[in-house]
Amino acid sequence: MRVLRAAEYKPMPWKNGGGVTTEVAVSPADAGLDDFDWRVSMARVEGSGPFSQFAGIDRTLAVLEGEGVVLDIAGRRQATITPATVPFSFPADVATAAALIGGPITDLNVMTRRGRMVHSVERLVISAPVAIRAEMGTTLVLCLSGEVLVFAAEPVRLGPLDALLDGPNIADIRVEPTQETTLFVIRIGGISGND
Structure with a gap:
């Protein structure tokens, strides 16, 4: 992490x-x-x-x-x-x-x-704790606004435009906002076993 x-x-x-x-x-x-x-x-x-x-x-x-x-x-x-x-x-x-x-x-x-990696980008607006499903590959959580406490391997506080980058084989990421907050969840994986 x-x-x-x-x-x-x-x-x-x-x-x-x-x-x-x-x-x-x-x-x-x-x-x-x-x-x-x-x-x-x-x-x-x-x-x-x-x-x-x-x-x-x-x-x-x-x-x-x-x-x-x-x-x-x-x-x-x-x-x-x-x-x-x-x-x-x-x-x-x-x-x-x-x-x-x-x-x-x-x-x-x-x-x-293309042909090696794929990705998805999701915008989340949250005002209560959520669990972000970690996929195989890489997960990046970008805090656009507000402040959140992220629980992955250890608790981390993210402010505006801070991010958390997690690698493969992690548990789900729990996020607790201090107010209504917009997050971007980016998932990146390899094709045919490329990570």
């Missing part, structure tokens, strides 16, 4: 140079933008424009702050993503353009290498 504190996340330029992203976690730990198995990051998007492309990568996007964004994917599909919508999954290796709905946003990006 690892606790990831927001103050320790790694800022880095977007792959296309159009902005700055904040890397929450990546595997392998020393991987760059072209050789990761999976990556979780947050980005501040100040203006409309193209998304970076990542060959062989599947991506899920959620809006953490701001009104939202409309994605144009390969000129054939549009998707509106707001803080209230379900996280949206799409291939990261097709041309995708973003149009902001009403000013800058902060988004959450989860990316996995």
Whole structure:
């Protein structure tokens, strides 16, 4: 189990140079933008424009702050993503353009290498204790707002944008909020025994 504190996340330029992203976690730990198995990051998007492309990568996007964004994917599909919508999954290796709905946003990006890894992203709004089912592979719990006490291997307090990263073969994770809190639960697993 690892606790990831927001103050320790790694800022880095977007792959296309159009902005700055904040890397929450990546595997392998020393991987760059072209050789990761999976990556979780947050980005501040100040203006409309193209998304970076990542060959062989599947991506899920959620809006953490701001009104939202409309994605144009390969000129054939549009998707509106707001803080209230379900996280949206799409291939990261097709041309995708973003149009902001009403000013800058902060988004959450989860990316996995197609054919090797898979992922899911769930938004939970909780005001009472819950048990988060731990799956085979990796589970990352990101606290968006509020504060929670997380019981995994040991009790840990998470504040805004802090995260808990757990590996395979763990028990369920119990989360107790101090007030209504929004969490993102990210599950990442390998395909055909790849973890």
